[in-house]
Structure formats: C-alpha cells, structure tokens
Amino acid sequence: MPRMLDVSDEVRAEIGAEEAERLLGGDSAPGLYDCTSCRTPGHTEKERTSTVLFVGDETAVLAFAHAACIPSQVVPVSEEQLQGAVRSITGGGEGEVPLQAELGVTSGLVLVGGDVHPALVVEPLQAIARPGTTGPVDVFLDLLTEQGFAPVTDLDQAPPSLPGWSVLVAVGKLHAVLQPPVGGAAPQAWWQAHQAMQVADEWRAAVNKTRQVLVYCAPVGTIGAQPREDLMREALDRAAAGGRLVGAAMPLAGT
Numbered sequence: 001m002p003r004m005l006d007v008s009d010e011v012r013a014e015i016g017a018e019e020a021e022r023l024l025g026g027d028s029a030p031g032l033y034d035c036t037s038c039r040t041p042g043h044t045e046k047e048r049t050s051t052v053l054f055v056g057d058e059t060a061v062l063a064f065a066h067a068a069c070i071p072s073q074v075v076p077v078s079e080e081q082l083q084g085a086v087r088s089i090t091g092g093g094e095g096e097v098p099l100q101a102e103l104g105v106t107s108g109l110v111l112v113g114g115d116v117h118p119a120l121v122v123e124p125l126q127a128i129a130r131p132g133t134t135g136p137v138d139v140f141l142d143l144l145t146e147q148g149f150a151p152v153t154d155l156d157q158a159p160p161s162l163p164g165w166s167v168l169v170a171v172g173k174l175h176a177v178l179q180p181p182v183g184g185a186a187p188q189a190w191w192q193a194h195q196a197m198q199v200a201d202e203w204r205a206a207v208n209k210t211r212q213v214l215v216y217c218a219p220v221g222t223i224g225a226q227p228r229e230d231l232m233r234e235a236l237d238r239a240a241a242g243g244r245l246v247g248a249a250m251p252l253a254g255t
C-alpha cells in the first residue's frame with residue numbers, strides 16, 4: 001500500500017531516485033515513527049509524513065516527521081550533532097551504537113525443481129547500515145553478496161553452495177548459522193538462536209535426507225511472518241521477482 005510520504009526534491013537528490021521510490025512504495029519506510037520535530041508518534045500509513053535527511057560530514061540519517069510539523073527537507077548538521085540526532089531518533093543511550101542487528105529466522109520447506117528442500121528464511125528486524133556508519137540506506141543484501149550469497153531471481157533454481165558456511169542442527173533443533181572463521185580456527189556464529197529453535201518433523205526429515213539447508217535472506221519488511229508455507233513461498237517469489245532476495249546452500253555443521 002502506498003504510504004502518505006513526502007520526499008522533497010532535495011531529499012530525493014541526496015538519497016537517489018531508487019531509494020526514494022522504495023520509500024514511496026512503502027518498501028523501506030517504517031509504519032510507526034517518532035516525529036523528529038515534535039517527538040510524538042506518527043504513522044506513515046495514517047497521516048502525511050515528511051522525510052527529513054540529516055546530513056553530516058561522512059554519514060546521513062533518514063528520519064520522519066509529521067508533514068504538519070515540518071516539510072520534507074535536508075538538514076545539514078555536524079557529525080557530532082548527527083550522532084546526537086541518531087541517539088534521540090533511535091532512543092539509544094549515550095555512546096550506544098544503534099544499529100546492532102537482530103535477525104528473524106524462520107524454517108520451512110520449499111519446492112525447488114520438483115524436490116522438497118529444507119530452508120531457512122532470514123530477515124532483519126530493522127534496516128541494516130554498513131558497519132561503522134549510520135545509514136540511511138539498508139545494505140543488508142549488499143553485505144551478504146559481498147560474503148558470497150547469490151542473488152535469487154527464480155526460486156525454482158537452488159542457490160549455489162557457500163564454502164565455509166554451515167547450519168548447526170543438533171538433537172533435532174536449530175542452533176545457529178555458522179560462517180567461516182575470522183582469524184581463529186573455529187567457525188563462528190553468524191546467527192545464533194537465543195534458545196535452540198524447535199523445527200517441524202517434516203523439516204528435520206528433509207534435512208536428514210538432503211544434509212543441506214537453503215538459506216534465503218531478504219531485507220527488513222520483505223517477507224514478514226507468514227503463517228503457512230504456501231504464503232511464505234508467495235512472499236519469497238515476490239521478493240525474488242523484485243530483486244530483494246539472496247541465498248546460499250549450506251551443509252549441516254560437521255558434515
């Protein structure tokens with residue numbers, strides 16, 4: 001659903017036409033936000049909203065405001081002020097880095113080329129900025145592509161395997177997605193379940209047969225929580241068609 005979002009020409013010039021269209025299409029805009037001007041809540045689907053881009057010396061942060069409070073605009077600020085703005089926008093404490101990612105992981109079965117494959121769908125709970133920056137652009141897929149994940153344009157073709165990565169399943173539960181060691185000798189967790197995740201019997205049976213898992217990743221807001229596998233498949237197909245899906249095949253850890 002298109003949102004009631006104002007993106008002024010100067011903001012559009014800064015963030016680029018593509019990102020502006022994504023925002024206007026509702027793909028990367030939040031629903032609820034705290035108005036950067038009056039500090040009270042607003043909603044991009046319920047009231048006219050201005051995009052406000054704070055631009056520092058090296059980084060920029062996209063924020064939202066009631067259109068009744070301030071028009072869409074670019075606000076030049078010092079890098080120090082920008083960090084302060086980020087803290088107040090995200091509600092983070094003094095000195096806190098606001099964009100530590102939480103990943104949502106869902107297990108499911110996908111039909112690929114006529115065969116059933118166990119899959120994991122990974123979607124961050126917020127936009128992911130490049131480490132050391134504060135955004136405003138979501139670079140989750142870019143970061144994964146740099147790590148070797150392949151763009152998925154058609155779900156009927158399994159993504160290629162990604163050397164060094166694996167999925168840790170133990171005693172019938174999902175524990176972690178492991179990535180190649182950085183520095184040391186042991187693989188480290190790219191994602192780790194807070195608590196070992198229960199998986200469906202069908203999923204476990206499929207893993208025992210294939211000994212590998214297809215891991216699909218999409219930017220925040222792309223897939224969402226889907227109650228049924230056919231709905232998840234539709235969401236994955238939509239993401240693939242929209243160029244918003246990457247994937248990799250990973251063996252079980254220790255195999």
Ligand SMILES: [Zn+2]
Pocket residue numbers: 035036037038039040065066069
């Ligand atoms: Zn306001």
